[in-house]
Amino acid sequence: MKKETLDFEVALKKLEAIVQKLENPEVPLQDGFALYEEGMKLTGQMKKELNDIEKKVKILQSDAKGNLQETDFDSPDNE
């Protein structure tokens, strides 16, 4: 979970760099095409990641052994 989101930030930076590179007319067409493909793949993955997030609000509670466990947090706004 954590790793994915760190990747999101990295991916966004990468994507911005790709668009910037592609803007540069000096970049050969082959490289440009590779950049384009990579960029399109990234945007697809990133959108999917954003749309796939479906998590619940959790609250930490002590279990019988005194360890903290995550349980669903019931809040009137937590639909």
Place this chain on the structure above:
Amino acid sequence: MGNNFPEEKVYKVSELTQLVKLTLETQFASIQVLGEASGVVLASSGHLYFTLKDSAGAMKVVMFRGQLQKSALNKLENGQQIIVQGTLSVYPLRGEMQIIASDMRLQGIGDIFAALEKLKKAYQEKGYFDPQRKKPLPLLPGRIGVVTSPTGAAVRDIVRILRRRFPGIAIVIFPAKVQGEGAAAEIAAGIEFFNQALPEASVDVLIVGRGGGSYEDLWAFNEAPVVEAIFNSRIPVISAVGHETDFTIADFVADLRAATPSAAAELVVGKKDEFLNRIDFLRHGLMRHMEKRLHEKKSTLAQLLMDSSLADFPGRLQELAQRLDGSEFALNRHFQQSLNRRLGQWNRAAQRFAAFDMSGMLKNKGLQVQNLGMRIGTNFSERLQQRCEKIRVLDSKLASMNPENVLAKGYSITTDQSQRVVKDSSVLVADEKISIRFARGQTAAKVIKE
């Protein structure tokens, strides 16, 4: 009944009030009184009037302009618990007892402010508030940790706003007591818990806070355990304590201070829609640049095909062939040699052109275009083929004019001793030595004249 008074002095009202006034002012020259301010009126004269009361008593207070300007508290609101310092007196015109205030301060606040300032200075000197220590917040936190009371308004506000901005985002609440005995330890434990959690239980950002309250209520956020826990947290911490006007040490040491718990929720994650828009924007940028790029390459290819060195080549061959036609009947050795030389050149050129590395060319200039199924690639190769075909035709045409080929058909070339081609037998004389060149080899001969 009247007998009870005879020898007693009879005062005039003003005498008595003056006497009481003097007595009180002497007896209670400098007193401090605690109570709640009410009926606060600031007269146009600049003097402040109010009533100080508690559950069982009330007393008028006046603070003259000069004192008010010098007072620790110079803006008084109804309901504030204050300590008034002054002299107990009487307002003779009404015979009312009143305090003439020389100073006033909020109850407890003087101590709290002084303590807070001292703490703030101490932590500042230790470098706890250094801007370069502040950790950046993650762009999109995978999980958000919240250390606060599980029953307060703060937790509801945070959860509501987070879910509105980013439906489905993971929130983990560490329930902590946020005021009173042991609150600081619980808040600190929450911050430490998230910092020590296993990666899968960890969070990317922490909101630590509570809703509004009195300065005493917020005090836990000034205590060392909380301050140290925030300072030592490797996870970025947003402090969200009380209202906009409340400041605690936690606010200064945190990586970011939010004015309220709601504001913290706004700060911690961008809107999902905005993320999606940004990605779409970049996606369109990619497509736009790629289209532009392909368009440019297409133009370059067209230019290349138009380029004179390529486009004029068949034209120049034709021209040469025409010139050859014109000279066909006037072949001599010189001409032949120079022709051969030119032929050689053109043959080589034609060979070069025929052997022109089309795949390499396409690789360099248009391979990707082909990959994209662009028709231009096909056009190019067709046109190249057409040109090669033309060149081959011209080439064979030229070859047929080669004198060697004429010899191959059985003709021969006769030259005299000065190597001139003999075109007229009348120029020859008997016994003249001549040379006959065949398709293969040549021979010397003598003219026999009959």
